Amino acid sequence: MPQLNDNEKDVLLSFASRVDRNDPGALNNLGVLYYRKGIYDEAIAQFKEALKIDSRFDLARENLQFLFAETKMEDPDVSRWKKEVESDPGNDEALLRLGVSYQNMGWLKEASETLGEVVAKNPDHYMARIHLGAVLKARGLNQQALEHYLCAADKARKSAVFYTDLGEIYYNLGRTDEAITELMAAIKHDAEYWRSHFLLSFAYGDIGHFQEAIEESRIASKLNPSFQNTEANLALSNSDDEDQDPMASALGKEIPSLESTSFTLGVAYRERGYYKEALQELSKALSDMPEKDRVYIELGKVHMSESSEVEALTAFLKALEENPENAEAFRLCGCIYHLQGHYRKAGICYLQAFRLNSGDANTMNNLGVLLYQAGLYEDAERMFKKGLNLSLYNLELNYNFLTCNLLKEEYLMAENLIQRLEAFVGKSSMLYEKRAILHYKLNRMTLALFDIESALTFDKNHVDALYLRGLIFLREENFRDAIDSILSAARICPEYKGFHFFLAVDENVKADPVRIEKTLSGDPDDELIEILQAGVHRRFDKIREFLMAVVEDGIKEVESGELAGSTSQADDGGKPVEQGDGNPSEEDAGEKNPVPGENADTGQVKSGSDNASDEETGIDLLEEIRFDI
Secondary structure (H helix, E strand, O other): OOOOOHHHHHHHHHHHHOOOOOOHHHHHHHHHHHHHOOOHHHHHHHHHHHHHHOOOOHHHHHHHHHHHHHHOOOOHHHHHHHHHHHHOOOOHHHHHHHHHHHHHHOOHHHHHHHHHHHHHHOOOOHHHHHHHHHHHHHOOOHHHHHHHHHHHHOOOOOOHHHHHHHHHHHHHOOOHHHHHHHHHHHHHHOOOOHHHHHHHHHHHHHOOOHHHHHHHHHHHHHHOHHHHOOOOOOOHHHOOOOOOOHHHHHHOOOOOOOOOHHHHHHHHHHHOOOHHHHHHHHHHHHHHOOOHHHHHHHHHHHHHHOOOHHHHHHHHHHHHHHOOOOHHHHHHHHHHHHHOOEHHHHHHHHHHHHHHOOOOHHHHHHHHHHHHHOOOHHHHHHHHHHHHHHOOOOHHHHHHHHHHHHHOOOHHHHHHHHHHHHHHHOOOHHHHHHHHHHHHHOOOHHHHHHHHHHHHHHOOOOHHHHHHHHHHHHHOOOHHHHHHHHHHHHHHOOOOOOOOEEEOOOOOOOOOOEEEOOOOOOOOOHHHHHHHHHHHOOOHHHOHHHHOHHHHHHHHHHHHOOOOOOOOOOOEOOOOOOOOOOOOOOOOOOOOOOOOOOOOOOOOOOOOOOOOOOOHHHOOHHHHOOOOO
16 A cells, blocks of 8 residues: 555545545445545545445445455444444443444444344334344345334335345245245335345346346446446456546546556557557556556556567566565466466466455456366356346456357247347347357258357358358358358458457457357366366465466566567367367357357467476476466
8 A cells, every 4th residue: 555645635535525526426435545545534524525425336335345354344333233232231222223223333242232232122123123124134144134124014114125126035035936025015116226136137037037137237237337338437346447546536537646657648558559659658657556456467567568568467466576465467477378278277266366356357358268168067057147246247257158058948938148248249240150050050040140140240251151151051051152261261260250259368468359268279178177176266375376376486487587489279178179170060150160259369278288297297296387378
């Protein structure tokens, strides 16, 4: 945390009078800025002010709880009501407010004990029962929570929040029909409350009403500010993502960073594609920027944009040397290892990023891709779903989840996912091509051809569509057109990628989608499976000894200069496979044959050799995960 001098602190505090005090989003962002600069009391004040304006602004509430959890501070309201209770133990209202203050801090155990004391004294105190029910629900004690909500139902003044919470409890208990009834009552009471629509979409999906589920998720995405514009409202739990300048977000305009004007300028150059100028400014920032890990991250992104993967990885490793808790650096290291076929190292980096920031949708996406490649399909699908719950508009997550459903032949779900994508992405060549795959699988050849032509109208070089058109002509025994279409596709890209997954690298770093094959280059080894399973179940104690080895060994090689001239070998996590002849098969429009994305070579996994014997495979993992791209 940077140490601010009095002048810097005065400048920061002056922002409070410059933001719109009636805009909860601006107040939330200002609170994030104050938190990052270590001005915690002011951060608390801004989050509370945002919640006073909009009590349903869940992101501000989560940020407030995150602050208390990270700083171990006690909310001033808790201190106040503690004194009230100590001076007047019989004051139930003071005891209630103390319990609610604990609840707002996220101290659920203390909140349930305090609120339980109020209910024990006064069983008819419906507000205490509602708050106690909410705390128990948050702790996963849904049956107990339900009892308190039902006891309060007759006396409580019904609200959308009350009905929604009750619906959520029923849903968690598996009583889906009752959940739908309560959620519809919430929407009737207040149609603008996004959580009601969001939960209702899940409930509809559980009973097979997919069209209604899609519609409700579409409404929720429009109403929820964190879905609607992820850049507009900042989250503390994602504070490693420094592409957003918190000052600029708070004030709605660009303001140079207090740490380094060169850093701010370098980031701006990178985002606009002026890489030479970006490198010059960021190099200057290394000398006058206290948080050097952030500078190395930006330097690495510039190198990634220029496809200089060795230099990018070197920069990200240096960022981790400066700050071993930088989740973004781990994620980006994982991306490079993943693209180079170093699956074990990629998995270790993704899991460390996930441990440090379990709320990053891009990390969940990439981890989900690796899980799927390793054959852990259910874990992969759960990871994609978890990411979508956090970031409904994340394109990589949406397309990857769609691909999962196409591969397991869940065509009804796939059709609904395509409709949802179209609702917030609009029409595109890729979306038409995905719909064409669906029609092809369902033997709707006329509809498939129609969507292929629509895709090619958007992009005449969309090779996935050209390959698929060739397969359709082949099935219809139109051999001349089939050959012409496949040859046209092969001239653009000799590989079909229609069933590949998308890797989330970083916005403004890779212009074209980065595609990853749906399987590893060989069978995954047992250690990779063990590491991934331990990580997704958050058993980091089982893999702690491996987590930092990639960084430690990588930094040693950076310092010794061993990176120069190194070549990529996919030497871990799987065995090499023989190269096929590259001809597409009719039965599998994308299993092993090429199909293309818009940019063919982007993100192609490089194959290599693995000559290790069974005996050698058992060597110390600390040695095996040594950096060597």
